Amino acid sequence: MNTPLLEVRNLRVQFPTRRGLLTAVDDVSLTIAPGEVLGVVGESGAGKSLTGAAIIGLLEPPGRIESGEILLNGRRIDNLSPEEFRKIRGREIGAIFQDPLTSLNPLYTIGRQITETILTHLNVTPDEAKQRAIDLLNEVGIPAADKRIDHYPHQFSGGMRQRVVISLALAAQPKLIIADEPTTALDVSIQAQIITLLKKLCREHGTSVMLVTHDMGVIAETADRVAVMYAGRIAEIGPVAEVIHHPQHPYTVGLMGAIPNLGEEVERLTQIDGSMPRLNAIPAGCAFNPRCTRKGEIGARCTTERPSLMNAGKTQAACWLYSEGVATNTTNTPQSVAA
């Protein structure tokens, strides 16, 4: 077993508000191995983006890491000062955000933005930095990179801009990239191009990726493992094929059934009634219990005691169905939804 590149232990992110303390990320633990792509999937408000933001040290105040540890290569990074963190950000952890227009400075040419990153983090001359910037733009598939380097962000299309952002994330050769909804703002044909590119580059550079998205299809195409988040907690985590074909947690089962799939004729989609609880009204016990169709099988435990991740099939699920006492129940586990 390799030592993980990134290890998150019991991360809890809270927001103090006038109406009280909101826990947006609640006791999340995960690891990413070198070269691995971990998908983090969930609906809006599940805490997936905040987990990414906490790892890269970009939580917006008043949000703060209440407890837990984040270790990069065995070194704690969650308690670094902003100055110290700035040396890591870009150098060791790169970031790709959803909207390429807001993550590029509209007043600077893209060449200047890329060389700035390179000069900040790597010990090279300005000429070498410029050459490296051109190489990077070539690598991400921008035609005529030596001319395009002097263009401004608004002169690029959405897909091309996202390529520039990827080259910017790779500029200082980080070992980990946090990609927060990198293809959500793009059309499907462009999304396919960007996913293919991201996969190829990460394989070539041996970069690990934490891919945050709400699109299960993108995860299926890209990730090695996937963590399904619900109401700030990890509901299920495991190898991507297992989670998609043999989901164990009732929420994952519902989620997979709710996604319409091409070439499959179903009269009705599986429906999870209700919606995700607000952060100020997370139910006691399992956060999913008011919407869960199987809580009757367990009894009162679901509404009183919060489940931690337990071994379930080939994945881990935070569900009392899989605790030791009721292990016999798992014979009627939900069948594969997507197979």
Next chain:
Amino acid sequence: MKSSVLLEVRDVAREFDVSKPWLNRVIEGQPKSILKAVDGVSFTINRGETLSLVGESGCGKSTIARVVCGLYPPTRGAVIFDGVDIAKASVNEQQQLRKRFQMIFQDPYASLNPRWRVGKIIAEPLVSHGIMTDKAEIKKRVDQLLTQVGLSPQDQEKFPHEFSGGQRQRISIARALSSNPEFLVCDEPTSALDVSVQAQILNLMKDLQREFGLTYLFISHNLAVVSHISTRVGVMYLGRLVEMADTKTIFNRPLHPYTQMLLSAIPDLRMTGKQRTPVAGEVPNPLNPPSGCTFHPRCPYANDRCKLEAPKMMVANDGSMVSCHAVEEKRIPIKLVA
């Protein structure tokens, strides 16, 4: 006897003037620039079916929806609803027609008046069309509508901000249903919603269609959603319809190279490991569309004819339509998907 066609869109075009202001044009010596958002689109929708239009951003699918609803007058062509040309109908006739179709918009946060209570929002079509005047009667109808869309009658005293995105979309649907329409135009009704909520709304729409015999024009960029809900599907590219066929045919045996590309670009949830055919390039600027077939710069089968001559729509016996020289000349190997 009523004909089976409820709505006919005949050679509709819609242009937008996106020129700079007059003074700039004079000083810079630039001509007017006209954006052809929709350029010669024709199709029909039968009673009780769901016709979907799909395409990438800027292909003109939402413009069609708005032209059909009368929110934009077409620059050319006609929209014929139940045998009546909407543009030529008298004001009186138009008002009668308006009751019979309604629209559901994409963003449930923007399409509900934040200062009105839900009851008033839902009752608005009833009042403005003069269908009901009696307050008690209106309240009864609103109660019934809220129940139909899965909300509670007590909710009519609340304001829109008290609801989640999915619940707001239910309110939009209740409002659209209030005047007992036959035809609903749904412009990306689920794209602002999470998947589990999207499933709720899609199921609700299917249930209502069965119950009231509704006809839908469904606009979406999400092919999986479209394959789930539609009877027939039309694929648009740069303001033109490139292919239209019933759902099964278009997803199993796409003819047009653009449809083939779109289908292979969707991330494969079943992880069958099928090879994608990555398509290079992006949608061109609609202000300056390519000559001939507008897809030719990205098309792997393009030849000289495609660059010069715009393909005509070919209609097959089963009613499916495709507009492509390569298909006509049988230059494309037929791909079976799924």
